[in-house]
Amino acid sequence: MEPDLSLLDEYLADRGLDGYLVNAASTDSTQRYVSGFDAPDPFVTLYTPERTSLLVSSLEYGRAKKESRADRVARLVEYDYRELAAEHGSAEATARAVAAFLDDEGVESVATPDRFPLGPADTLRERGVTVEPETEDVVTEIRATKTDEEVEHVRNAQDANEAAMRAAETLLADADVRDGTLVYEGDSLTAERVKEEIELTLLRHGCALDETIVACGADAADPHNRGSGPLRADEPVIVDIFPRSKETKYHADMTRTFLKGDASETVREWFELTDEARTAALDAVEPGATGADVHGAVCDVYEEAGHPTLRSDPTTETGFIHSTGHGVGLDVHERPRVSLDGGELKPGHVITIEPGLYDPEVGGVRIEDIVVVTEDGYENLTSYPVELVV
């Protein structure tokens, strides 16, 4: 895919900078997006409105020429890397090679991602290169707006996600209850066992295994607790799956909360309220609305029902203790924000809507859909049903 970086061109022109410099492995999605190249170790991408150039190790040279979207691929050894490494060590040698590479490209000033590495930046500055970390996250903003092709990538990852969620729900539904804990085919049904089922299913659907959350009881009251151990009956089990397509590297993200056995009055109320909050948030999603508006719709529902939120009490550890959602793409958490400081939503934004309630005394309930903002509202990429009791 050839990304549309015209906003970056404007950014560079406004600031009188020659180019945009990335120094990272392809695990950094901005690197992957700008370079069009997938490498496990850090390499350098220089983008200018005229062309894109890569500086890579000899090891990656052949593949970079074939696979990247660069107009030019240079090698570290072309800039005396070996001699410099022998004298100054590899970090300094690489930084100096980058300086020579920029000089070669006629580039004297660059914008960089906010998280560009400090050591290499200091070395470039010592050599007179202007290095400005860009504070407007222009590339992450560009990445937030997906092309139809990118939305298709997310849709495909979500298809795998729904298959994995189905596999997890089936395990819970088919489990027996013994002494208050779930038993499957004679063995205690653990969070680990359900995660394995999820991961095997994702793998068969061409997705890589990011972390998966299968959390029960107090574990589920901590939104980032991945969960472990035997699953219990009559308690909500949060299943949060966020796979990455191995082919396209795009993510999906979905959460459902299941309960085997009898739900308490409180858990039923929480579940219904959370589904109401989800619906309220979805109703608020349209171009021109802000992520803050959508987050506010969720906080309204919870606060009116008497639950604390981070809006009503920034230090609360119970109630609605995270933001409503986030962008999803090459990163599972990316722009735009769907939170107190969330900005304007635009067509092509892919976001999650994931209200939830948490209290160690009760457990946790979360329901998460993934949607794409359209010209006149949104399309929900999630088709998985919303039902508590399995």
Added chain:
Amino acid sequence: MEPDLSLLDEYLADRGLDGYLVNAASTDSTQRYVSGFDAPDPFVTLYTPERTSLLVSSLEYGRAKKESRADRVARLVEYDYRELAAEHGSAEATARAVAAFLDDEGVESVATPDRFPLGPADTLRERGVTVEPETEDVVTEIRATKTDEEVEHVRNAQDANEAAMRAAETLLADADVRDGTLVYEGDSLTAERVKEEIELTLLRHGCALDETIVACGADAADPHNRGSGPLRADEPVIVDIFPRSKETKYHADMTRTFLKGDASETVREWFELTDEARTAALDAVEPGATGADVHGAVCDVYEEAGHPTLRSDPTTETGFIHSTGHGVGLDVHERPRVSLDGGELKPGHVITIEPGLYDPEVGGVRIEDIVVVTEDGYENLTSYPVELVV
């Protein structure tokens, strides 16, 4: 595990710096090592010889208190994050909260990893904090020397690795040959199919799925080409597996080269020569020897047989075109180097030995073991046989 950071204490004392500051997600292994905490989004760890303090989002607060090795866990909201974010955006707000956090901790000067993020570093410097990216990679050097517990983690990952390699070899051995390509149970046996078998096996052994290389023919001539498509008979197939334990996050790494059918004279020579280079390298591994010595032993074998190496020709694209090995631990590629600029090997270093020969006309051959340097030599953690023809 409580890491021994006394070398870091010395480093800080030598430079008159108050502490060591990390700003990264736990995907950054130095962050994971110093904080003892596993979080998917960036957070801040401040290490001083007196204590370790974390600065995290409210979302991670509960888990950080439970799971990290920090003496203190602070939250961004304690430093007016919300108000700052509303006015300056989240990046600047976080950076300012970190400045206030350091002030709180009585810290005015910090060393950081070389790849500490530039934007936050600039903000700290603007506020009078001394920020020095540490050029000696002291923490990565500390990480290079494994405790017995860490070696055990690598050993367990290697056990999973050998099971996966066995599964891959079995697929190749059981395949039939039709029109020069491999066929398994009626279907064309592709690199993708073999990778799936490897990944399913790793998963069942508690390992996560990093990339896997199953490369045949010209694909195999490019050391980082992951390989794709139908596998062919009479051509070497490089299988390079580097799993990460999902529990401990430590890696293993092993490569074997298999051939189904009849090996050409050249491929047989390459394989025998590469095994000879492997043996020569292993013979050179002992405390006090350098990574350069071990790499030199491999280059000697190849150059004496008339093959180019990056030592004899830094720009060659055929022959031995990578270094002999690398450290393995929380990162699959970490210190020490086993290359032209490799330094002294010490007991507890876990390294790979992976000579190989490459030429698009022939394909590629690589054999890789993983070993731990001991007081009197090395222990090979690899028990998988070295045989070409399956």
